[in-house]
Amino acid sequence: MRFHRIYFGLVTALVVLSCSDENAVKTLRLGHGLDVSHSVHKAMVSMAEDLAERSGGRLKLEIYPSQQLGTERECLELLQIGSLDMTKVSVGVLENFAPKMKVLGLPFLFRDRQHSFDVLDGPIGEMLLKDGEKYWLKGLGYYDAGSRSFYTMNKPILKPSDLEGEKIRVMESATAVNMVKALGGSPTPISWGELYTSLQQGVVDGAENNPPSFYLSRHYEVCKYYSLDEHTVLPDVLLIGTYAWEKLTEQEREWLNVSVEKSIKYQRKLWAEAETEALREVEKAGVEIIRPDKTPFVEKVSEIFESYKDDDEMYPLIKQIQETN
Structure with missing residues (x-):
């Protein structure tokens, strides 16, 4: 029932990206399940700011954190039917929608963190991001989610x-x-x-x-x-629905890809700091x-x-x- 409530609310509420005026403002809505203090959310806020500046305000990003629009699985389903534009999910959830992704969930697959970055940022990672396109899910990049x-x-x-x-x-x-x-x-x-x-x-x-x-x-x-x-x-994956992607112009896609890439670099820096802080604080808490x-x-x-x-x-x-x- 919860999914249906979310679906019917979003069908009427979300901005439709198709527009005849190339200079009109387009808004992408991004729903995810993380807290606003999480490094991924902070990177998304940075991405939204960069995207607005890069596009001169013509392409904007609205972010809905903390499962406001549903669980990770529900957000993926909303992308598939075109009722949500973007989301972030764990590879562990995405494997149910893009089967090849399950390889990244295998235990002790990577030698170390750098090995994982080399794979994700290279041809293998790119191929896996494309695996979801036939399921109406286009991968844009990987956020660090540690071990x-x-x-x-x-x-x-x-x-x-x-x-x-x-x-x-x-x-x-x-x-x-x-x-x-x-x-x-x-x-x-x-x-x-x-x-x-x-x-x-x-x-x-x-x-x-x-x-x-x-x-x-x-x-x-x-x-x-x-x-x-x-x-x-298990990295987090940033995705856009193919419905939303197809309604963007080539210029808008370029703006989005550059902003995504910048946010990934920023998030990985924040993540390293957050890991150190988290271990210190939980140890202090007993x-x-x-x-x-x-x-x-x-x-x-x-x-x-x-x-x-x-x-x-x-x-x-x-x-x-x-x-x-």
Whole structure:
């Protein structure tokens, strides 16, 4: 029901981009689920300012944070039907709409942060962004979302066996579900907005996410153990619906692409600072930060990679990513 309410409200409220006057002001509406203090939102605000200046006020961006227009999945669906122009989602959610994206959710796929940037900013990353176009979703670029690690309420995760019997919140992502299962935990898909209450009520025993998200969500008030196993590097993806993209002129597309690129560089700088601050602040709040040996975790999930050996599309892509210098 919630999706239908959002849909009917937006169908009447959102600006239609088609316009006969090339000098008329066009407004793109961008909905996302993050808090206004998040580095991604700050980068989007910077992008909106740059876009307005670059276009002389002819192309504007209106931003609706904090799930005002729906969850990540709902925003993607709104893009597909042309009732929302832009959104930001985690790759973990996007894989349900653009199947090749699931490769980025594989645990311990990247050697380090720089390796992930080399892949995402290169030909492989560009190819993956294009994968959603046949589903009416055009990828514009990747925001840094760091590495995801486990945080729990009742005990620290020092080794994979510590996850046995633990209900761990995951995104609506088959790859995330398979990873937690392979490590011995019980994956439980729950939307981000419902997670704090679910932790409080004991619906789940823990979750997994990056340091800024752990901190800004205030989940550290409930979960006092944070184990930095850094199992996945899941970027956020900025998207525009193909309906909105096709209504932009070539000049407007160029303005938007340049503003997007600038915002990505700015966000990655903010993200590095936010990670340091988040770990410092949650530790001050009484969270025990654990840096476990990653080797047992890597070995435990190797079966996931083995399961792709007969996949003529995915397995070569995995090898290509692993071999990227």
